Amino acid sequence: MFQVDDQVLMEDLKLRCSKVQSAMADCGLDAILISTNLNNLYLSGRIFAGFTYLQVEGKPLFFLKRQAGFTGDNVYEIRKPEQIPEILMELGLSLPGCVGLESGAVSHSSWLRLSALFPGAILKDCSALLAEARAVKTPYEITLMKKTGSRHAAVINQFPSVYEPGMTDQQWMTEMVGLMLKAGSLGIFRVAGESMEAFMGTLLAGDNGGAVSPYDFAMGGAGMHPSYPVGQCGIKLEQGMAVMADIAANFYGYLTDCSRIFSVGRLAQRALDAHSLSIDIHNAIAAKGVPGTACEDLYNSARNMAEQAGFADCFMGGAHKARFVGHGTGLVINEQPVLGARSKSILQEGMCVALEPKFYIAGTGAVGPEDTYLVTAKGLQCLTSSSREIVEL
Amino acid sequence: MFQVDDQVLMEDLKLRCSKVQSAMADCGLDAILISTNLNNLYLSGRIFAGFTYLQVEGKPLFFLKRQAGFTGDNVYEIRKPEQIPEILMELGLSLPGCVGLESGAVSHSSWLRLSALFPGAILKDCSALLAEARAVKTPYEITLMKKTGSRHAAVINQFPSVYEPGMTDQQWMTEMVGLMLKAGSLGIFRVAGESMEAFMGTLLAGDNGGAVSPYDFAMGGAGMHPSYPVGQCGIKLEQGMAVMADIAANFYGYLTDCSRIFSVGRLAQRALDAHSLSIDIHNAIAAKGVPGTACEDLYNSARNMAEQAGFADCFMGGAHKARFVGHGTGLVINEQPVLGARSKSILQEGMCVALEPKFYIAGTGAVGPEDTYLVTAKGLQCLTSSSREIVEL
Numbered sequence: 001m002f003q004v005d006d007q008v009l010m011e012d013l014k015l016r017c018s019k020v021q022s023a024m025a026d027c028g029l030d031a032i033l034i035s036t037n038l039n040n041l042y043l044s045g046r047i048f049a050g051f052t053y054l055q056v057e058g059k060p061l062f063f064l065k066r067q068a069g070f071t072g073d074n075v076y077e078i079r080k081p082e083q084i085p086e087i088l089m090e091l092g093l094s095l096p097g098c099v100g101l102e103s104g105a106v107s108h109s110s111w112l113r114l115s116a117l118f119p120g121a122i123l124k125d126c127s128a129l130l131a132e133a134r135a136v137k138t139p140y141e142i143t144l145m146k147k148t149g150s151r152h153a154a155v156i157n158q159f160p161s162v163y164e165p166g167m168t169d170q171q172w173m174t175e176m177v178g179l180m181l182k183a184g185s186l187g188i189f190r191v192a193g194e195s196m197e198a199f200m201g202t203l204l205a206g207d208n209g210g211a212v213s214p215y216d217f218a219m220g221g222a223g224m225h226p227s228y229p230v231g232q233c234g235i236k237l238e239q240g241m242a243v244m245a246d247i248a249a250n251f252y253g254y255l256t257d258c259s260r261i262f263s264v265g266r267l268a269q270r271a272l273d274a275h276s277l278s279i280d281i282h283n284a285i286a287a288k289g290v291p292g293t294a295c296e297d298l299y300n301s302a303r304n305m306a307e308q309a310g311f312a313d314c315f316m317g318g319a320h321k322a323r324f325v326g327h328g329t330g331l332v333i334n335e336q337p338v339l340g341a342r343s344k345s346i347l348q349e350g351m352c353v354a355l356e357p358k359f360y361i362a363g364t365g366a367v368g369p370e371d372t373y374l375v376t377a378k379g380l381q382c383l384t385s386s387s388r389e390i391v392e393l
Numbered sequence: 394m395f396q397v398d399d400q401v402l403m404e405d406l407k408l409r410c411s412k413v414q415s416a417m418a419d420c421g422l423d424a425i426l427i428s429t430n431l432n433n434l435y436l437s438g439r440i441f442a443g444f445t446y447l448q449v450e451g452k453p454l455f456f457l458k459r460q461a462g463f464t465g466d467n468v469y470e471i472r473k474p475e476q477i478p479e480i481l482m483e484l485g486l487s488l489p490g491c492v493g494l495e496s497g498a499v500s501h502s503s504w505l506r507l508s509a510l511f512p513g514a515i516l517k518d519c520s521a522l523l524a525e526a527r528a529v530k531t532p533y534e535i536t537l538m539k540k541t542g543s544r545h546a547a548v549i550n551q552f553p554s555v556y557e558p559g560m561t562d563q564q565w566m567t568e569m570v571g572l573m574l575k576a577g578s579l580g581i582f583r584v585a586g587e588s589m590e591a592f593m594g595t596l597l598a599g600d601n602g603g604a605v606s607p608y609d610f611a612m613g614g615a616g617m618h619p620s621y622p623v624g625q626c627g628i629k630l631e632q633g634m635a636v637m638a639d640i641a642a643n644f645y646g647y648l649t650d651c652s653r654i655f656s657v658g659r660l661a662q663r664a665l666d667a668h669s670l671s672i673d674i675h676n677a678i679a680a681k682g683v684p685g686t687a688c689e690d691l692y693n694s695a696r697n698m699a700e701q702a703g704f705a706d707c708f709m710g711g712a713h714k715a716r717f718v719g720h721g722t723g724l725v726i727n728e729q730p731v732l733g734a735r736s737k738s739i740l741q742e743g744m745c746v747a748l749e750p751k752f753y754i755a756g757t758g759a760v761g762p763e764d765t766y767l768v769t770a771k772g773l774q775c776l777t778s779s780s781r782e783i784v785e786l
Contacts, residue, residue, distance in 0.1 A: 037588055046619035049588060049607040066607055066713060101501070107587055108496040108504035109518065125502065174574040181567040186621045187592035194500055195430055195442060199580035214442040214459055226439035227646025227724075228579045253620025320459060331620075 009045050012140030016043060016133065017060055023129045024056045030096035031055045032126045033084070033114055036105045038190065038331055039130050041253065046070065051081060055093070063087070085117050100126025105192075131192070135328050135336035136350040141254065142374060145330070145352050149256045149372055149383030152249035155183045156260050157386055159245055163262070163393050169232035169243070170224060173203040176247055184251045192332040201247030202231030209244060209366030210318030216334075218322040218356050219244065219366050239265045242365030242390070244358070248333055255333045257354035258384040259370035262391045271367050272390070274359035277309050278368030279388050281325075281357040285339075286373065286380040289353075295343040299325050302339075302357050311359055318360040326355040329372055351375040352383070402438050405533030409436060410453055413526045417449045417519075423489035424448045425519045426477070426507055429498045431583065431724055432523050434646060439463065444474060448486070456480070478510050493519025498585075524585070528721050528729035529743040534647065535767060538723070538745050542649045542765055542776030545642035548576045549653050550779055552638055556655070556786050562625035562636070563617060566596040569640055577644045585725040594640030595624030602637060602759030603711030609727075611715040611749050612637065612759050632658045635758030635783070637751070641726055648726050650747035651777040652763035655784045664760050665783070667752035670702050671761030672781050674718075674750040678732075679766065679773040682746075688736040692718050695732075695750050704752055711753040719748040722765055744768040745776070 020043070024032060034040055034052040043052045043060055050064040062075045063084050076087050085095055099118050101111055104127030115123050137145060162175035177200055181187060189198050196215060204221045213220020213230040223229040237243060246259040261275060281302045289298060302325040306315035316322040324340030327333075329352055337345030339353060347353075356370035369388040373380035413436070417425060427433055427445040436445045436453055443457040455468045456477055469480050478488055492511050494504055497520030508516050530538060555568035570593055574580060582591050589608060597614045606613020606623040616622040630636060639652040654668060674695045682691060695718040699708035709715040717733030720726075722745055730738030732746060740746075749763035762781040766773035 035587070037590060041620055047607055047622055049609070066605065103501040103505075105500055107498055108494070108501045109520070110587060111501035111504075112496075127502070171575070174571060177574060177580075178567060178571045181570060182564070184617070186616075186618055187570075188590060188621045190590075194428070194503060197430060197581060197583075212459065214440055216442070223579075224577070225579055225645060227434055228581045229440055252618060 009140055012138050013043065013045055015138045017054060019136075019138075020054060020130065020133045021056050023133060024054075024100065024126075027124065027129065028098055029056060029100045029124060029126065030098050032100035033117070034102060034130070035110065035114065036102055038105070038192065039102060042130065042134055042331060050078070051084065053084060053088070055096070081114060081117060096121055098122040098124060100124045100129065102127045102130065104128065131336050134330055136348050137330060137352055137374075138350075141330065142350065144252045144254045145256065145372070145374065146383055148249050148251050148254050149258075150385070151183060151251055152256045152258055153384045153386040155179050155249065156245070156258060159260070160262065160391055160393060165393075166236065168234055168236050169203045169205040169208070170234050172237065172243075173232045176203065176245060180247055180249065186250050186253070188250060189248055190255065190332045192334050196334065198230070198333070199228070201245070204231070204244040204246070204366045205235055205237050206241040206365045207362065208233045208235060209242065210360040210362060212320040218316060218324070219246070219358055219360065220320075237264050240267065240364065242267055242271055242361070242367050244366040246370060253331060255329050255331070256372040256384055257329050257333060257356070257370055258372060259356060259358070259368075260386070260388070260391070261367050261369065262393050264393050266392065267367070267390065268361065268364045271361040271364040274311055274314065274361055275367040275390055277306065277311055278357045278359060281305050282355060282369065282371065282388070285325075285355055285357075286382070289347055289373070289375060289380040291347055291349040291375060291377065293347045295337045295339045295345040295347060296341065298339045298347075299341055299343065306357070306359070314359045314361055316358060318362060325357050326353050328352060329354045347375050349375055349377060353380070355380070402533055405531050406436065406438055408531045409526065410447060412529075412531075413447060413523065414449050416522045416526060417447075417493065420517065420522065421491055422449060422493045422517060422519065423491050425493035426510070427495060427523070428503065428507065429495055431498070431585065432495060435523065435527055435724060443471070444477065446477060446481070448489070474507060474510060489514055491515040491517060493517045493522065495520045495523065497521065524729050527723055529741050530723060530745055530767075531743070534723065535743065537645045537647045538649065538765070538767065539776055541642050541644050541647050542651075543778070544576060544644055545649045545651050546777045546779040548572050548642065549638070549651060552653070553655065553784055553786060559629065561627055561629050562596045562598040562601070563627050565630065565636075566625045569596065569638060573640060573642065579643050579646070581643060582641055583648065583725045585727050589727065591623070591726070592621070594638070597624065597637045597639070597759045598628060598630050599634040599758045600755065601626045601628060602635065603753040603755060605713040611709060611717070612639070612751055612753065613713075630657050633660065633757065635660055635664055635754070635760050637759040639763060646724060648722050648724070649765040649777055650722050650726060650749070650763055651765060652749060652751070652761075653779070653781070653784065654760050654762065655786050657786050659785065660760070660783065661754065661757045664754040664757040667704055667707065667754055668760040668783055670699065670704055671750045671752060674698050675748060675762065675764065675781070678718075678748055678750075679775070682740055682766070682768060682773040684740055684742040684768060684770065686740045688730045688732045688738040688740060689734065691732045691740075692734055692736065699750070699752070707752045707754055709751060711755065718750050719746050721745060722747045740768050742768055742770060746773070748773070
């Protein structure tokens with residue numbers, strides 16, 4: 001069996017596989033063939049060039065196009081995927097009658113090639129099944145999420161130390177990125193979805209907090225260039241501006257999401273009130289967020305609180321409003337579930353969700369903290385704990 | 394017509410469209426429907442959420458899911474792609490009999506949805522057609538590649554200024570990333586291919602230069618964590634080590650690629666000789682690289698020079714050797730053409746290629762500079778000009 005040094009990880013990988021296998025059994029899949037980095041990483045604990053083949057029972061088989069130190073009695077070196085069925089038959093394994101491919105993630109061309117490996121088999125999409133498995137974290141994953149969250153919070157606390165009056169948003173962002181990398185961030189920021197992409201995070205100052213971005217993040221920002229229109233836009237940080245730092249952390253492959261607000265001088269009262277309201281929403285949702293709660297209800301609760309306090313017009317954006325108040329996070333920043341207007345997801349123990357009840361106050365900027373939480377029997381447990389108050393620079 | 398502020402860019406976009414349309418005519422495509430960020434950016438000069446529909450004649454139509462300041466009489470707001478054929482019919486346009494989708498890049502699920510928009514139409518893959526168009530840069534793109542290259546070279550010259558004895562590779566890398574961002578890098582590093590991903594670049598010190606990575610880069614490195622196994626690995630920079638800094642630049646959406654070698658003290662003679670040989674290969678290939686040259690021949694020339702000098706064993710890697718010595722670059726770091734062992738591409742004027750004849754010397758590290766060139770009538774013109782000598786730290 002393929003071995004990793006860490007015995008705890010080894011056991012955890014078995015747990016992930018059996019969780020996926022149980023979901024496979026529920027929808028009649030005999031096997032799945034995984035080729036994306038994301039799900040290969042989930043099932044093996046590492047990025048490799050190749051495929052994971054998992055039957056509804058038994059251990060996974062790894063087919064590698066390049067060895068790269070990954071060995072074991074269930075690891076096979078191949079030049080091309082067409083060798084996979086040959087090897088399966090040599091092993092005396094019957095070819096699957098119903099096989100899952102990641103139709104939601106692999107290109108149509110790759111899908112055609114992979115589907116041809118199993119002539120006559122019924123083909124199903126297993127992308128959603130894997131996303132649902134990844135949404136509920138295993139014990140080892142929870143350990144990593146916790147470690148990432150506390151290290152993340154510690155880095156954020158250093159952000160004011162690298163601020164200097166007269167800086168642009170981009171200059172301060174560069175210093176923040178430096179702190180994050182110094183703390184051990186791997187830099188890489190994985191995001192699911194074909195039109196999503198992101199550098200390490202964004203810094204939104206003043207009215208740039210209300211700028212509409214083509215990317216599906218809660219608050220966008222205009223960005224520095226039309227080829228990457230999101231985040232900081234090169235403006236000078238000035239008196240009365242709210243500055244939202246939303247930089248993800250990735251120290252071990254798992255992302256936590258956390259935003260904190262800074263202000264140049266004192267902010268307009270409406271912005272301060274919106275920020276307080278955001279903290280109230282955090283506390284309300286954290287208490288309400290026990291396993292079994294509908295994610296749609298959490299969104300509606302947050303939205304109702306904003307409405308009742310008279311902040312509906314600036315809840316989750318300006319000209320464009322995000323229709324969600326939170327999202328799962330883990331190996332990608334946008335894991336399941338979505339805490340959104342039309343979400344069908346139900347909170348489960350072990351899910352990790354980033355909650356971001358944000359407000360855009362024209363003339364001031366974006367306010368409202370974001371934190372990553374673990375869903376526990378008692379409600380949401382914050383993994384990125386640090387003061388949520390606005391830090392006056 | 395959709396307008397961008399820059400009239401030169403506006404004219405250039407027309408040129409890109411007509412180049413693509415000419416290739417479409419050659420393979421009988423009536424229209425293409427583009428949904429990837431990469432090709433939307435190529436055809437519109439910006440990232441947007443939506444689709445570009447280009448017929449074999451006439452101006453492109455842009456279908457946007459979110460407006461984000463992108464307007465014009467050929468820009469249409471939609472909620473879902475199913476509205477596209479309705480709008481085409483309202484405009485009095487006939488639906489295509491043969492339509493191109495980016496089968497090599499869009500997910501199978503998206504492909505199914507998009508292909509259903511044109512019932513009865515013949516569907517073709519237009520991914521390769523677009524990649525070939527992108528490979529040959531237009532005048533505006535060449536301007537951006539030149540500006541990026543010279544700014545890139547200027548940043549690299551600053552790398553020694555942020556080195557301190559006793560640093561780890563990761564610590565120095567963090568400082569280099571800071572310099573790149575301070576110079577205006579957008580951070581985002583686009584790479585084509587389903588299993589490719591990268592942060593801003595890599596720093597390979599000592600024997601880590603020979604570590605095999607699952608990613609298809611010329612030299613890999615072990616990386617800091619199995620979830621991102623490429624690049625610097627956290628080792629201390631020590632006497633006798635070669636340190637290869639391979640950090641791409643992206644100031645305007647276009648990437649230039651450039652590596653320079655630094656040494657802690659003096660390197661082993663064999664490493665110095667390999668580095669000199671690499672510079673000789675650069676000069677030979679630059680002279681040979683006129684339009685019409687087979688890319689395979691350039692690889693073979695480089696390989697033969699390495700062989701004749703007695704460096705075949707360490708050419709392009711250690712345990713794993715890359716089978717290419719260069720690659721196109723532009724909106725993605727791995728554009729066409731590949732200067733590789735089995736490449737069928739022919740150099741064309743206006744292509745931009747990164748040439749990286751690198752050597753891995755066990756016990757010392759990776760040597761051999763990398764530069765980005767423009768293919769001109771006279772051969773390869775270097776866009777990242779700066780001294781290629783090893784800088785002793």
